[in-house]
Amino acid sequence: MNVHDSERISGLLETDGMQETDSVEEADVIVLNTCCIRENADNKLYGQLGNLKRLKEERPDVQIAVAGCLAQKDRDLIRERAPHVDVVLGTHNVSRTSELLQEAKVNGPITEILEESEAFPSALPVKRDAKHCAWVTIQIGCDNSCAFCIVPAVRGREISRPFGELLEEVESLAKDGLSEITLLGQNVNSYGRDLTRALRAQKDLPGGASLIVGEKWVASKQTARPLFTDLLRAVSAVKGIRRVRYTSPHPKDLRPETIKAMADVDEICEHLHLPLQSGSNRILSSMHRGYTASRYLEKVEAARLAIPELAVSTDIIIGFPGETDGDFEATLEVAA
Ligand code: SF4
Numbered sequence: 001m002n003v004h005d006s007e008r009i010s011g012l013l014e015t016d017g018m019q020e021t022d023s024v025e026e027a028d029v030i031v032l033n034t035c036c037i038r039e040n041a042d043n044k045l046y047g048q049l050g051n052l053k054r055l056k057e058e059r060p061d062v063q064i065a066v067a068g069c070l071a072q073k074d075r076d077l078i079r080e081r082a083p084h085v086d087v088v089l090g091t092h093n094v095s096r097t098s099e100l101l102q103e104a105k106v107n108g109p110i111t112e113i114l115e116e117s118e119a120f121p122s123a124l125p126v127k128r129d130a131k132h133c134a135w136v137t138i139q140i141g142c143d144n145s146c147a148f149c150i151v152p153a154v155r156g157r158e159i160s161r162p163f164g165e166l167l168e169e170v171e172s173l174a175k176d177g178l179s180e181i182t183l184l185g186q187n188v189n190s191y192g193r194d195l196t197r198a199l200r201a202q203k204d205l206p207g208g209a210s211l212i213v214g215e216k217w218v219a220s221k222q223t224a225r226p227l228f229t230d231l232l233r234a235v236s237a238v239k240g241i242r243r244v245r246y247t248s249p250h251p252k253d254l255r256p257e258t259i260k261a262m263a264d265v266d267e268i269c270e271h272l273h274l275p276l277q278s279g280s281n282r283i284l285s286s287m288h289r290g291y292t293a294s295r296y297l298e299k300v301e302a303a304r305l306a307i308p309e310l311a312v313s314t315d316i317i318i319g320f321p322g323e324t325d326g327d328f329e330a331t332l333e334v335a336a
Contacts (some may be wrong), residue, residue, distance in 0.1 A: 279334030
């Protein structure tokens, strides 16, 4: 998600007439787009800001901006610890990067942290490193509350991007010659739950309100159900798209119809990245993950049965507070 946000920040700055450089010494604007999923990222950011202080002293016109999750979390603390930073912006106002840099030039340092998103990053200009593949953000935020994770605090509640808008973006990527897309979301396979809720609410409105999920979908299907699998199938059917991936799904939301779509549709890659986090039910429960080790294994087995060539990858946290040797052994057993 952060890599994709960085592509958007680069795209915005290029639209504004800037050019990318490999050399920090030559840069007029330096944007540090941060992630705070691990504590080490905090230490790294303040270390890097310390290094940039000398550059700012030598060339006071250089602008330094800090964006991303750590900025959303630390806010004013960043400028307290590094007063030479010109702009601090959070996860919800990436679209304002250029304007904030301009404003800071005139009015001095700015911290702007919003609590709600102004635009989906994918709706902004982009500068892609790869020519054949693209990230497509389908959802931002997360409604879960895993005990180890800061995402809900810094990215907010789940918001799915309208179905029709996503299809249009993928169609336009295909027209530009891109053949591989990765659907991105913090909890990617719960895509559409908020849209479905909104549609159901609108159905009860007298006179019929305009639908917010993308008229293309609603008109063709007459249904209030644009869920993840529907999207997966729809983007795979776009002419020119040859590979579709998605990350990261939550095991508790992995539904049989998603597995079926992966088995049926050639364009969907035979790769399932399914974060386990722990093989101990006790630790899974203290993590608030919402599944047990056996439930996780059942889902992987069902996926493997349906898709014989399936590659499975995962994330595991070792040393979660309270983890015993027995819990660790349980994780090893699941991994084996
Ligand atoms: S589902 Fe993922 S993003 Fe959401 S709280 Fe859990 S780990 Fe964080």
